[in-house]
Structures are given as C-alpha cells and as structure tokens.
Amino acid sequence: MNIYLPIAEVSVNAFLLLGLGGGVGMLSGLFGVGGGFLMTPLLILIGIPPAVAVATEANQIVASSFSGVLAHWRRRTVDFKMGLVLLAGGLLGSAVGVQIFAVLRALGQVELLVSLCYVVFLGIVGVLMFIESLSALRKAKTNKRAPRRGHHWSHGLPFKMRFRASNLYISAIPPFLVGALVGVLAAIMGVGGGFIMVPAMIYLLGMATTVVVGTSLFQIMFVTGATTLMHAILNQTVDGILAVLLLIGGVIGAQIGVRLGPKLKAEQLRVLLALLVLLVCAKIGYDLVRTPDEFFTIGGGGH
C-alpha cells in the first residue's frame, strides 16, 4: 500500500515504513539508542530527501525514547538529575546544530556532512565499544569483575554535584559537554545520539550501567523534541505522515526491545551493538570513496 508523503513529496510503501520503524524501535529499547543512526540512512536509501529524513527521524525518536523512558521510569532506572544536566548541554548543542544544518543545506553539502559525521562518530564509537565489550566478555567468562576506578580524571573540575541514582559525585561540566556534543549531532545527523551518549556515560562519566539506558533515553527525548521543533520552524522539513508511520512501528518495537533486554547478557548486547555500529559506518564510508554511477545530483532549487 503506497502512501504519498506531503512534505517529502514522494510516494512510498506504508508497510515498509512500519517495518523499518518496528525493527529500529526494537534496537532502541534494547540498547538505549534512538536508532536514528540506522533509520536516517535507510530513509535516504528509499528515496526520502535527506533534509526531510533527518528532521522527521528526530520526531520519530521523540516517540520511541518517550516510550522507553516510561518503561525505565517504572523500574526506577532513570537518573533525572544527570539527565537534566545532559539536557542543558543538549539543548544548546541542538540549537547550534540546526543552524549549521540550514547553512549547509543551502550550500548543497548536507549529504556530505551527514555522511562524514556518520563515518567519523560511528567509527570511533564502534571500535571503542567493540574492544571494550570484547575484553569485558572475556573477563565475565573468568568471573572477574572489572576493577572500579577510584579516581576519575574530572575530579579536579568545579561545580561538583551528587548524582545519587548514578552513584556518582562529579563535576557537572563533563556531562554538560557530552550533552552539548550529542545535541549538535542530533540536529545534523537526525539521530538521538544514544550511540555516543551511552558509551560516554559508561566510560567517560563512569555511571552505573543500570541507569545508563534510561537516562540516555530521557535526555534524547528532550533533545530530539527540541530538534524537531527547530527543524519544523527553520527548514519546514518535518513530514507528519512519515513520522506517524515510523513511530507506530517504533513505539511497538521499543516496548518489545525493553522487555527483551534483561533476558540477554549485557556484554553480548554491547558486542552486538558495536558490530551494528561498525557495519553502518563501513557502508557509509564505502559510499563516500566509491566512484559513483551518477556524478550529477539535482539539488533543491526552489523548494
């Protein structure tokens, strides 16, 4: 069943969109990532203009992350205080990101920027996560727990805060910066930034892993909400029908993912996520260096 998208101005199969939403939503619930890093390239692949894909994907992530946050909230695995600090940075970051996006869209370089961001960030995060999770997997086999780092590099910084749920007493500056970086990426890449946020929270901030996913989703929900609003106002690229189709699939998938999560081993889960991130990275990187079949593209002139 084909459906005409009013903003994207293309006709696409509705079931395909529902399926994509469902699959990506499940990953979202499992890993605490928005799933945008998968969805945005997929949408562009099926013919949605990149600008519309990025903005609409942000809107879909609002739904899937909210659905996930509710599930985590009931289990008390959300550190709201940490979430708010991350969020403050995130809002600033996404405001900057949307501006950069609007400028690059006018120059015709959005596609390139989005692709480069994907390759760089997915590459770094994927490799780090893969190495770390493999060694964690090995340690888990020998029943040894990773030693808790006593002193964190950020301990010398001012504005110390106590994050009870995360079992931390650290400066507010590192989480603020992490939030800001993720905000910029959210706006440019049409992603929630969970794939950066989750590892950053575990390795950079040293948060307790139990609250990482819920807190990440909490912050992502607000940042993508702000991003959606700014894209809607500045670029008019949020497609309502596309968003609804994606989020119907997405929220259902997310709920399944959240319920599946505790049944799987955390280390194995992280290896899987790392592999997935690297796979997407490799595909996008290959497309950048491969000699294209068609050298020309039609850019939005009057649209």
Next chain:
Amino acid sequence: MTRAVLLLAAFVALALVPRAHAQIAEERVVAGLSQTTVSITTGFTGSEIFIYGAIKRDAPVPKTWPLDIIVAVTGPSEPVIVRKKDRKFGIWVNDSGVKVDAAPSLYAVATTGPFRDIISFTDDFKHKVGLEHLVRFIGETDDAAYKAGYPEALVRLRKAEGSYFVLTSGVKVSEETLFETRIALPANLVEGDYRARIFLLRDKSVVDVFESSIEVRKVGLERWIYTMAHEKPALYGVISIAVALAAGWLASTFFRMVFR
C-alpha cells in the same frame, strides 16, 4: 488574346484555390481531457489522464502529407540546481552546482511518430515543445554548463525518476480525424498548474494548437499538513512532538496492560 489570358488566369486561380485552402488548412484540433484537476490524496499513486479529440475541417482530408499529433503535458517550471560530484581528498564531494533557471517538474509527451521526424526545428523552437527548449539557462553560464553536461544530466536524472518521458507512437489516430492517448502521471507530482498542449502537424509544421490546463492540488490531510508546516511552523512542530509523545505513551501503557 485578353480572353485567353483571362481564361488562363481563371484556370490558374481555380487550380490554386483548393491548395491554398489546404495550406492554411482550415483544420482545427478540438480536444478534451478526462480530468482537468488531479487531487493528491494520501493514497495517491499517480493518475492516468485520457486525452482525446478530433480534427475539425470544412474541406476533405488533404492528401499532401499525413497528419501528426504531439500531446505534451508539462509541469510548472522551477529553478533547479544541478550539482556534480568531484573527488576531493579521496571522497566524492558536490560542487557548488549550476543553476538551471527553468525546468519543468514534469514532461510527458505522446506522439504519432519519432519526434524529430514529425516536427521541424523551427516550429519546435517557436512552440517550445522539445525538452531542450524547456530546460533553460539564463545568463552567460550557458556555454560552459552545456559543455560540462549539466542540462543533459538534469534530463537524464528526471527521466530515471520517471518525471520526463516521451511515448513515441503513443497517440492513436483513426481516419485522420479522431485521436486519443493516455498519459500516466507519476506519483511524485508537485503541486501547480500543468499545461496540456496538443499540436496538429502536417509536413513537420504546426497547423493548430489546442491548450488546456490541469490543476494538480494536494487535498484533505495532505493539504492540511503541507499548509500548516509552511504557514504555522511552530504550531506544526509542537503538534508533531505531541503526537510522538502520545504514541510513545500509548504503546507503553498498552504493553504494560498486556504483559502484566
């Protein structure tokens, strides 16, 4: 002598009159379209337009040259930027692009024969039937852009996405009088007033033109969303978020109730 001259003159005149009559060709196209409005609804998957008509004439069918018909449906013209990828530091980067000042969003043509065989270059230029007259540059970038292949690329890309096509022998003519064709408009139509032109040709020259317009409009939900996104972007953004939150909450509540 004078009688003879007069007789000759009368004879010549008589012989010439029917020919002249045929040349000026009191032949006119009368045509109709199965629809003059196309509504883009949510389930829009394209629309087929049936175009039919007849040749009205007072004199018998001229035997000089067979009749040809070109039916051209063109979408609203817009400026378009065509960019070319260049390799920089090992990756493929878009260049700043060339602006094509006018390019129709749709170019759907049906003919009775190969385009070049049935219309002369002069008449093609005069009536702007062929694509090369519709995809235009204004200004001095003209030559360089043509040489670098930008306009061909635009046409090639639009053909690949199904927005530009020519149906050679897509027009059926019966008895040199009635004609009909079907033009399938693709699903990715943009809004606007489309032109439908029907050219009657003899000896590669345009004898008569019939013109009509097709109004393509988004309707219902499509119209509402599009208008709101452009006219009340802030409200639209807020509603988008509200819908997303509602969906997230619904799914969460539903699953909690089911899997208790």
